[in-house]
Each structure stands twice: as C-alpha cells, then as structure tokens.
Amino acid sequence: MARVVILGAGIAGHTSALHAKRILGKKTEVIVISPNSNWNWIPSNIWVGVGKMKKEQVIFPLAPIYKRKGIEFHQALAKSIYPEGNAKSKKPYVEILYTDSAKKDQVGTVEYDYLINATGPKLNFQATPGLGPDGHTVSVCTAGHAVEAAKSLAESISIMKSGKNQKIAIGVGHGTCTCEGAAFEYTFNVEHELRAAGVRDMAEIWYITNEYELGDFGVGGMVFTQQGFQTTSKLWTESLFRERDIKAILGAHVEKVEAGEIHYELVDGTKDILTFDFAMLLPPFRGVDLQAFNAKGEDISSEIFAASGFMKVDADYTPKAYEDWRAEDWPSTYRNPSYPNIFAVGIAFAPPHQISKPRKSPNGTLIAPSPPRTGMPSGIMGKLAILSIKELLAHGPDAQVPTASMADMGAACVASAGSGLTKGSAAAMTMYPIVPDYIKYPNTGRSGPDTFGEIGLGGHWIKFLLHHMFIYKAKARPGWSLIPE
Numbered sequence: 514m515a516r517v518v519i520l521g522a523g524i525a526g527h528t529s530a531l532h533a534k535r536i537l538g539k540k541t542e543v544i545v546i547s548p549n550s551n552w553n554w555i556p557s558n559i560w561v562g563v564g565k566m567k568k569e570q571v572i573f574p575l576a577p578i579y580k581r582k583g584i585e586f587h588q589a590l591a592k593s594i595y596p597e598g599n600a601k602s603k604k605p606y607v608e609i610l611y612t613d614s615a616k617k618d619q620v621g622t623v624e625y626d627y628l629i630n631a632t633g634p635k636l637n638f639q640a641t642p643g644l645g646p647d648g649h650t651v652s653v654c655t656a657g658h659a660v661e662a663a664k665s666l667a668e669s670i671s672i673m674k675s676g677k678n679q680k681i682a683i684g685v686g687h688g689t690c691t692c693e694g695a696a697f698e699y700t701f702n703v704e705h706e707l708r709a710a711g712v713r714d715m716a717e718i719w720y721i722t723n724e725y726e727l728g729d730f731g732v733g734g735m736v737f738t739q740q741g742f743q744t745t746s747k748l749w750t751e752s753l754f755r756e757r758d759i760k761a762i763l764g765a766h767v768e769k770v771e772a773g774e775i776h777y778e779l780v781d782g783t784k785d786i787l788t789f790d791f792a793m794l795l796p797p798f799r800g801v802d803l804q805a806f807n808a809k810g811e812d813i814s815s816e817i818f819a820a821s822g823f824m825k826v827d828a829d830y831t832p833k834a835y836e837d838w839r840a841e842d843w844p845s846t847y848r849n850p851s852y853p854n855i856f857a858v859g860i861a862f863a864p865p866h867q868i869s870k871p872r873k874s875p876n877g878t879l880i881a882p883s884p885p886r887t888g889m890p891s892g893i894m895g896k897l898a899i900l901s902i903k904e905l906l907a908h909g910p911d912a913q914v915p916t917a918s919m920a921d922m923g924a925a926c927v928a929s930a931g932s933g934l935t936k937g938s939a940a941a942m943t944m945y946p947i948v949p950d951y952i953k954y955p956n957t958g959r960s961g962p963d964t965f966g967e968i969g970l971g972g973h974w975i976k977f978l979l980h981h982m983f984i985y986k987a988k989a990r991p992g993w994s995l996i997p998e
C-alpha cells in the first residue's frame with residue numbers, strides 16, 4: 514500500500530488530503546502532519562480583525578473531518594526530512610515533534626512513499642525588530658492574531674469616541690513582504706468600520722507598503738480592461754485611496770518598530786518615522802524551519818531548500834537580471850529536482866523570481882515585494898500533486914504528470930473593502946496569467962479580456978459567498994469536490 518504524507522493542513526495541504534482519499538482510493542494511505550488542531554479560512558481573518566466575525570466562524574477542528582475521511586492525522590510539526598532514509602529506516606521518512614497535549618514534545622517518525630510539503634510560510638516577525646504581536650504592532654495572519662487586532666482597534670475607536678484623534682498605520686512590515694492585497698483589504702475594512710462607528714473624522718489613516726506604486730500587489734500591477742477601455746490597477750487603486758482619504762507611503766522598507774513609531778527607509782534612501790496609535794503590519798514570509806539529511810546523515814538542506822527557506826521545485830533558479838526572466842522559468846509540476854517523490858505546493862515552494870520589479874535604495878536596502886501565492890493557486894497545486902501521484906502510482910516514476918504553472922493560471926482576488934450585506938463593498942480583481950508572459954501577451958504581459966477590476970456591493974457578496982463555500986468544501990460536506998479550488 515502506497516503512503517502519501519502531507520505536511521501542513523492549510524489551503525494547499527488540506528486540499529491535497531481530501532482529494533488524495535477521493536482520487537487515490539482506499540489502497541493509498543494518507544497521513545497529514547500539521548501543528549494546529551484547527552483549519553483556518555485565512556482570508557476571513559480580515560473580518561475577525563475588525564470585529565465583524567468571531568474566531569469560531571473562521572476555524573474548525575480538523576480531527577473529526579480526517580476521521581470521517583479515513584485520513585490519519587498527527588498534530589505535530591515536521592522537523593526534518595530524510596528523503597533517502599538512513600540506518601534507522603530504509604524508506605524515506607519525516608521526523609516530527611508532537612504539539613497536541615497528549616503527546617506534547619514527543620518525537621516521532623513517519624515513513625512515506627510520496628511527500629507533499631504544504632507547510633506555508635513562517636511568519637518572520639523577527640526580521641524587523643519590534644514588529645508583530647510580541648512587539649508593537651498587531652497582525653491578522655492567524656485567527657488568534659486577528660482577535661487581538663480587533664481588540665486593539667476597538668480600543669482606538671473608543672478613544673476616538675471620547676474625543677481624542679488617532680493615527681492608524683496599516684501595511685507591510687519589511688521591504689520583502691508579500692500579501693499586500695491583505696494589507697490593502699484590512700486598510701479598507703478599518704476605514705469602513707471607522708465610518709460605521711461615526712469616528713472617521715477623528716482618524717488619520719496611513720498605508721505603508723513596499724510597493725513602488727499603489728496597485729502593484731506584488732504582481733507588478735495590472736492593466737485592466739473596463740467597458741472597452743484600458744486602465745491600470747495603479748490608477749484604480751489611487752482613486753480608491755483618494756475617495757477614502759487614505760494616505761500612502763510607497764516603496765518603504767520598515768527597519769524597526771518602537772512604541773508608537775515605525776522607522777522606515779524609502780527607495781530613494783531617505784529615512785523617516787511614521788507615528789501611530791494603532792498599527793497592523795504584515796510580516797515578511799520565509800520557509801518554515803525544516804531541515805533535510807541524506808542517508809549518511811549529512812545536512813542537505815541547502816540542496817533541497819532555497820536561501821528563503823522555501824523548497825526548490827522544477828523552476829529555473831539560475832540567477833538572472835529581472836529583465837531576463839521568462840514565464841517558463843516558473844515551475845509546473847512542483848516536484849523537487851533531487852527527490853521527485855517530494856512535492857512543494859502553495860506558499861511552500863520557492864518562486865524563481867520576483868514578479869514585481871525589485872529595487873535597491875542607495876544604501877543597498879532591498880525593497881522588493883515577493884510574489885504572492887494566493888488561495889486559488891495553492892488549492893490547484895494541492896490537487897495537482899495528488900493527480901500526479903495517481904499517474905506515478907499507475908505508470909511508474911517516468912509517468913507523464915499534469916502541469917499547472919502560475920504563468921498559465923489565472924487568479925481572482927476579491928479584496929473586501931468593508932463587510933455588511935447591504936453596506937459592504939469589495940474590490941474584485943481577476944488576472945490571467947498571474948505571472949505575466951510578454952511573449953504571449955506583448956503589450957501588458959496578460960490577457961486583456963481576462964484581467965479586470967470592479968468595486969461594489971456585489972464584490973462583498975462574492976467574498977461572503979466564498980467564505981461559506983470554502984468552509985463547506987474544507988469540511989468535506991456532500992458534493993465538496995464539485996466546488997473548484
């Protein structure tokens with residue numbers, strides 16, 4: 514019986530796990546290793562972070578779902594991969610550290626035939642002194658963080674209600690952050706909540722980002738086609754900021770955060786301080802702390818993982834100037850070149866290049882939004898790994914496996930701009946492909962008809978529907994597999 518081991522039960526890993534049982538059938542053993550007992554629909558953390566949803570509405574326990582589906586679940590952190598096995602085990606295996614109360618801190622080993630690394634990001638708050646919940650800013654990256662963010666925002670609102678102005682700072686906390694879309698979303702939700710609370714005139718709202726221009730979103734911006742006309746995500750986003758009187762600091766690397774002060778450097782090398790009463794800054798991401806060892810026990814982590822800590826897959830990692838990269842440099846099978854029975858999907862794979870143009874300040878500081886890997890591609894990759902394993906099991910190691918490159922994949926991003934079934938709104942953006950291809954689409958790198966943006970109440974309903982649909986799917990309720998990734 515073949516064994517598929519999945520590290521991580523987020524969007525990519527959980528999608529892999531559910532499809533594995535459905536597609537590979539009873540003859541395949543499926544094991545999930547993940548440190549948290551709950552699944553989290555991360556996109557809705559934004560609403561938890563403004564107090565519009567409770568934590569319980571965005572999480573649910575994984576164990577009952579896995580029990581119902583015949584999937585073995587180890588609540589544990591993967592620590593090391595032994596892709597060749599060693600004296601202890603002839604088969605490849607993973608060393609894990611249990612995190613559940615019954616087995617806490619016990620070490621275990623789990624052998625595998627196929628390994629799917631879906632461990633997502635390490636939230637690297639440590640990269641910026643003073644950043645994050647242990648420092649001076651809040652976060653919405655986990656449901657727990659979002660609860661704290663909502664509390665802190667509520668305090669600011671009550672201070673405003675008592676007649677004192679507040680300065681709000683939202684954005685990204687390092688020059689190499691990704692997920693600017695989430696920071697944008699939180700900014701607009703906070704603005705919406707302040708209006709709803711009747712205190713908007715008491716607040717100054719600042720958006721601080723590593724993006725060189727508004728609307729970059731880590732994908733180098735987009736050219737939208739709207740009613741037959743072309744416009745850019747820059748113009749579109751600038752207009753949204755102007756309408757809501759949100760000020761922006763662009764091309765910024767946050768150096769450190771102190772109580773009430775964000776110290777930053779701009780692309781032109783100038784340095785300044787943004788003072789704040791409430792600040793939500795996203796951390797930069799890196800790969801989780803996984804190591805790899807060969808049969809002799811030698812550390813091969815640098816062969817398996819990129820310097821960013823993310824796992825190497827079938828991408829072209831040759832160092833190149835930004836202008837020289839091509840769409841085909843992006844991976845399409847997500848298999849590790851040294852050990853093709855290992856896949857890395859979702860945020861866990863190492864992207865070959867930045868999509869958004871990287872810049873350096875005259876002081877040598879890198880200010881470069883990292884490529885986003887949003888929910889839809891993460892789910893698609895999770896399923897792809899299982900479809901590939903099906904082919905490998907049926908036809909052996911040389912089997913032709915399916916492909917899905919981000920240079921040949923679209924993404925729909927619905928950024929909430931305030932919740933409420935009658936008063937909510939959202940900015941809905943669609944792009945195809947995610948990684949621009951200037952050979953196929955010489956003008957803008959993307960397909961005109963398939964790249965567009967719209968804002969309105971309809972977008973909020975879509976976002977709300979997606980929340981319920983994806984939680985339904987993740988709970989593996991009847992017909993779940995008909996809901997696309």
Ligand SMILES: Cc1cc2nc3c(=O)[nH]c(=O)nc-3n(C[C@H](O)[C@H](O)[C@H](O)COP(=O)(O)OP(=O)(O)OC[C@H]3O[C@@H](n4cnc5c(N)ncnc54)[C@H](O)[C@@H]3O)c2cc1C
Pocket residue numbers: 520521522523524525526546547548549555556557558559589590591592631632633634653654692695801802803858859860861886887888889891926927928
């Ligand atoms: C605030 C916020 C809002 C967002 N909004 C949107 C949105 O509106 N739309 C959208 O498409 N995307 C959105 N995203 C991005 C989306 O959440 C990610 O694309 C998605 O979660 C990536 O899936 P993943 O499975 O790669 O990582 P995750 O979902 O982060 O899952 C990683 C999993 O690995 C586990 N893990 C970590 N370390 C280990 C280890 N050592 N061993 C085993 N398991 C481990 C984690 O516990 C987790 O279960 C948002 C992100 C944030 C932070």
